[in-house]
Amino acid sequence: MAELSARPPKVLIVGAGPTGLTLALVLARAGISVRIIEKQSARSDKSRALGVHAGSLELFDALLGDSVSKAMIAAGHVAHEITLGFEGGKTAVASLDRVPSRYNFVLILAQSETERFLEEELLRRGVAVERRKEFAGLEEFSEAVRVELRDDGGKTESVRADFVVGCDGSHSGVRESLGLTFTGVQYPGAFMLADLTLEWPWNYEGVRTFVTRKGASAFFPFKEKGRYRMVVVPREGSAFTTASEPTLADFQRWVDEVLRQPIKLRDPTWITGFRIHRRIANSCGRHRVFLAGDAAHIHSPVGGQGMNIGIHDAVNLGRRIADVLRERAPMTTLEGYERERRPVAEWVSRITGFVLRTATRPESPLTGLVVRFVLPFFANLRFLQGILARAISEVGPARREIARLRRE
């Protein structure tokens, strides 16, 4: 028989990734009692999402003051430009200076570090992540939700909460409990990433990408000079197929045979092969149980949007739940979450999917022309660079959210 929790929270958050931690901060800031559970015993040491965009930093400032952003910026690498190198030698340099924010750059910081800063801030506000606790099921009532938790010793606990939010990632158990679907596609092809040291003839400041007829690759600088995340995206059916468990030699072969650039790779700390899915839940939740972040939508990592839109979801939903619990808004305000956030997830999914499909389409007689002439032409158009930089930064949606937070 499950033990009944002695501390009924107003909101129970399942999952302490960036989405769950941000949501807990929004609620704690509003004075709402919250519990956040996490099945892992410790934070992952894998870097995963690297790009923190201006919109997310502005949201953190509005919620927490600027101390968290400052600490994140000090720990990460500030990249002001993206250099695109094309087969044939043409280049384009896209400056992020036109992002209309004091954060007119992309902050490169390992996701594990972003999570550490958020978790530490949450602890300062009196909420500790409860680790080794797993969501095991829920039952909905008109006034509350009862959730079953299980610790890693098998002991169960029954928690009553006014609201439950599944921030439990792409394999979400909360989504499953609601009977929601998560339909979409897996993109063909396997991709590779590695965190490693490289030696090359260029500077170590910005993000650098290379586009060739065999596929594309990108290099994202970490704070430590010479340390980079390298990502390889081969075209479907290209002679260079990525290994599912790649080694450093596979990356070096790509550099030597496809990029044909004087780049030496060494000292990898993380190498993995991965596949990319695009999926969206048929609903972001209902009544007293909601989904946010990867639990609700996943898509191609092009543009580094995944973690950032989860952070935006959390702020939007957290503000609404806090308003309902403080009796400043009716329950119907929660319907606005799906209405506002779902189109964003769908749009990001479509655009990033289009870019990925274009980059990975099998090589054709036209590919050479496109990568040597068409793409460099468009990539050098300043107005197009500005539009893309603004879209990726997500400053517009963040400012709308901040205006609402200020009206509190």
Ligand SMILES: Cc1cc2nc3c(=O)[nH]c(=O)nc-3n(C[C@H](O)[C@H](O)[C@H](O)COP(=O)(O)OP(=O)(O)OC[C@H]3O[C@@H](n4cnc5c(N)ncnc54)[C@H](O)[C@@H]3O)c2cc1C
């Ligand atoms: C290899 C890789 C590279 C990536 N690179 C990028 C990138 O460059 N840019 C980008 O924007 N995105 C990237 N992503 C995606 C990014 O990591 C996700 O979008 C982001 O982590 C979503 O955050 P989240 O908090 O919604 O979910 P998650 O980070 O998945 O967090 C969910 C949490 O819930 C916990 N959990 C799950 N089930 C339960 C349960 N039953 N009970 C309790 N806890 C549970 C999990 O342990 C986890 O800690 C990458 C992902 C991977 C795997």
